[in-house]
Amino acid sequence: MVASPEMRASDGDRERVAAALREHMVDGRLDVDEFNERLEQVYKSRTYGELARVTSDLPATDLNTLPATKPQPKPSKDPKKARDELRANWAIWAMASSINWVIWLIVSTTSDGSVYPWPLWVMGPWGVVLLIGTLSQAAGGNRR
Numbered sequence: 001m002v003a004s005p006e007m008r009a010s011d012g013d014r015e016r017v018a019a020a021l022r023e024h025m026v027d028g029r030l031d032v033d034e035f036n037e038r039l040e041q042v043y044k045s046r047t048y049g050e051l052a053r054v055t056s057d058l059p060a061t062d063l064n065t066l067p068a069t070k071p072q073p074k075p076s077k078d079p080k081k082a083r084d085e086l087r088a089n090w091a092i093w094a095m096a097s098s099i100n101w102v103i104w105l106i107v108s109t110t111s112d113g114s115v116y117p118w119p120l121w122v123m124g125p126w127g128v129v130l131l132i133g134t135l136s137q138a139a140g141g142n143r144r
Contacts, residue, residue, distance in 0.1 A: 005049025017042050017051050024058050093130055097123040
């Protein structure tokens with residue numbers, strides 16, 4: 001079935017025309033500014049006729065052979081790298097907590113009376129977040 005110019009275009013149709021425009025830009029038929037203008041027109045187009053006008057002065061491209069772009073899945077993280085990052089985060093947490101406790105100890109020994117152990121508020125929430133990350137990584141590692 002041949003699509004008439006009045007027929008409404010789908011998102012996939014617009015993506016295929018956008019892919020064709022990218023190919024024409026790579027081939028040097030369009031400069032960046034013209035590509036951006038036409039790409040904007042593509043995404044505003046509602047019908048096949050409007051899409052055809054965007055590419056009417058370019059060589060014919062079989063839009064059915066061009067894939068509609070889809071978001072690429074993120075590559076899975078290397079388990080060793082993730083484990084090293086987690087260890088580094090724990091080391092930073094331990095260092096920051098130690099510094100805070102040293103400051104608290106100095107303030108406590110030089111002041112009159114007791115000082116609230118405020119470093120708990122620094123290390124507590126941060127530690128809980130790291131613990132959750134560690135446990136989820138361990139659970140994910142057991143599933144593989």
